[in-house]
Amino acid sequence: MLTELARQVGLALHNVQLDSALQASLEELQQANVDLQESRRRIVTAGDAERRRLERNLHDGAQQHLVAMAVKLRIAEDMIEDEPKEAIDVINELRSDLKDAIAELRALAHGIYPPLLSSGGLAEALPNAASRAALPTTVETTGVGRFDAEIESTVYFCCLEAMQNAGKHAGADAEIVVSVERDEDRLTFEVRDDGAGFDAGPAAARGHGFVNMADRLGTIGGRLTVSSTLGAGTTIRGEIPLP
Numbered sequence: 001m002l003t004e005l006a007r008q009v010g011l012a013l014h015n016v017q018l019d020s021a022l023q024a025s026l027e028e029l030q031q032a033n034v035d036l037q038e039s040r041r042r043i044v045t046a047g048d049a050e051r052r053r054l055e056r057n058l059h060d061g062a063q064q065h066l067v068a069m070a071v072k073l074r075i076a077e078d079m080i081e082d083e084p085k086e087a088i089d090v091i092n093e094l095r096s097d098l099k100d101a102i103a104e105l106r107a108l109a110h111g112i113y114p115p116l117l118s119s120g121g122l123a124e125a126l127p128n129a130a131s132r133a134a135l136p137t138t139v140e141t142t143g144v145g146r147f148d149a150e151i152e153s154t155v156y157f158c159c160l161e162a163m164q165n166a167g168k169h170a171g172a173d174a175e176i177v178v179s180v181e182r183d184e185d186r187l188t189f190e191v192r193d194d195g196a197g198f199d200a201g202p203a204a205a206r207g208h209g210f211v212n213m214a215d216r217l218g219t220i221g222g223r224l225t226v227s228s229t230l231g232a233g234t235t236i237r238g239e240i241p242l243p
Ligand SMILES: Nc1ncnc2c1ncn2[C@@H]1O[C@H](COP(=O)(O)OP(=O)(O)OP(=O)(O)O)[C@@H](O)[C@H]1O
Pocket: 165, 166, 167, 168, 169, 170, 193, 195, 196, 197, 198, 205, 206, 207, 208, 209, 210, 211, 234
């Protein structure tokens, strides 16, 4: 009986040791998870700050450029009858100002936080983005409403990247359908095309686009699903839990 008791005590002790080892691993894992989420948040915050910086640059730079040009144009107009030579000088100046302004706009044209998104939400910003897409695009956002800026920009930039992907990779005959839906406890978006498709298995090579989408969604507790069939099109789906 004593031997049996000793065996059981030994087993119990062993289990306690295992338990505490497991507990330690669990705590490490939880810490790693917290670190990861924080790093993701930093990346996305840095991205958004950069976007706002661009917005400010655009406002203070290119916009002021254009306003100054409008003033010069009026001066040239006033001079054109009495001082045609000087007027031509001003017009030449305007030509080089215009070149500068175009170069400045080109440099800034990528990744600006869209003013339409802050003013009108997804229901206004997504159709506007769709109207500039490379492929015919339908947008369905009925009854979606407004959310935190972080949620709206996540959905917006994920949809934008998925539309750009379809434009780049799905083929010229493809069409895109974007839909955003909310139900009680989550917001879901889907970008679907009927184009070339690709091998989207877990081992598939992912570029910056997919990594960024997953990162953005990860910071707000969301999830990205990519499904694609060669020759039959691609569906990108994101789910975000709502408080
Ligand atoms: N709608 C799509 N139709 C067909 N293939 C796609 C589609 N979306 C993505 N892919 C495939 O998945 C790959 C990864 O996409 P991802 O957006 O991550 O990178 P990328 O578009 O190639 O480059 P980046 O987004 O960094 O400019 C693409 O290179 C392409 O092969």
